[in-house]
């Protein structure tokens with residue numbers, strides 16, 4: 288991926304970061320890079336994620352999915368990093384696959400039922416993913432999916448792949464039913480695991496090129512030098528951090544391609560769960576170009592000066608001509624294509640924010656293909672690791688999510704948790720119709 292931070296400079300926008308400030312920050316980037324390199328060399332927890340391009344074995348993944356490769360449909364049962372990385376890849380590349388990829392990463396009963404009712408279960412693979420193997424939503428959805436297969440007379444054990452840790456309920460299930468299973472790599476938090484079996488089993492079932500994904504990630508790995516001026520990932524991580532330090536506490540991720548909409552969701556978990564600690568962190572907003580020009584651009588351009596807008600330019604895409612029209616005011620469209628309209632809107636919106644002095648950064652892909660996607664995923668992960676070093680937070684843990692899990696378990700009779708008691712003590716001020 289390429290990064291253009293020109294519209295983040297203090298000479299152009301406010302809040303902005305001056306070149307001099309970036310040069311001073313580059314000393315911290317160099318120190319952070321040494322820490323990152325040491326962590327990678329020692330396969331330390333979290334930093335190990337940046338070793339995945341050489342750690343992940345695509346042949347092992349392809350072999351595990353062979354019994355269900357090219358299934359008509361695939362249900363991935365997981366949540367957070369155990370679903371979003373895979374969904375980013377298969378949604379981005381969906382046009383290249385004949386497999387319908389469905390992700391059950393919520394326990395909304397109507398939504399789950401609607402998804403299951405529409406699938407040809409006898410031609411559907413089940414991809415269950417959970418690093419801990421104990422995530423309530425994933426286990427609940429797996430039990431529902433298994434029951435649906437059994438009720439339809441389809442042998443789920445013939446169509447299920449499990450990706451989980453060394454131990455836990457899912458590992459036990461895989462062993463008990465001799466299911467094809469893969470291991471979540473040690474030292475890789477879920478939100479950093481897209482380039483492991485966690486994110487790539489779904490891609491393999493859908494027939495995507497795992498080697499190209501890893502090659503793109505490996506190429507991005509090679510750009511990790513000690514300077515933000517030489518490394519796109521560090522340029523992005525350092526600039527986003529510097530802008531947050533100057534008041535841009537919100538980061539709107541705006542890919543200009545429907546195929547990258549899920550990428551914005553994946554980025555939101557990566558950025559929020561890694562950096563949101565010790566009252567620090569930059570709030571990710573999931574958005575989509577051109578669509579959100581007609582919903583959020585007003586706020587981005589004329590609201591509080593508290594946002595960075597990150598544009599993702601998808602590069603080369605298929606195109607479609609706009610037919611000629613006799614509507615005089617729209618005649619200019621008849622000489623263009625939809626792709627040219629999208630590109631013009633992207634450049635116009637980017638310039639619109641700059642003209643209003645609003646910080647924005649451009650991430651550029653050559654195209655939305657496996658190689659570029661691997662580079663984008665890896666680049667954002669490296670950017671996040673760098674930002675975590677600059678913030679001085681523990682990038683790789685997420686202790687704040689545990690309170691609600693305990694409260695949920697207590698509310699469902701899964702044990703005595705003071706968190707569940709606190710739920711009953713809610714202060715109310717109801718305003719009823």
Ligand SMILES: O=P(O)(O)OC[C@H]1O[C@](O)(CO)[C@@H](O)[C@@H]1O
Pocket residue numbers: 366367368369416417418419420421422425476477478560685688
């Ligand atoms: O892969 P698991 O263990 O099911 O966890 C799923 C997700 O839940 C979290 O632990 C947060 O609750 C994320 O960090 C993780 O990606």
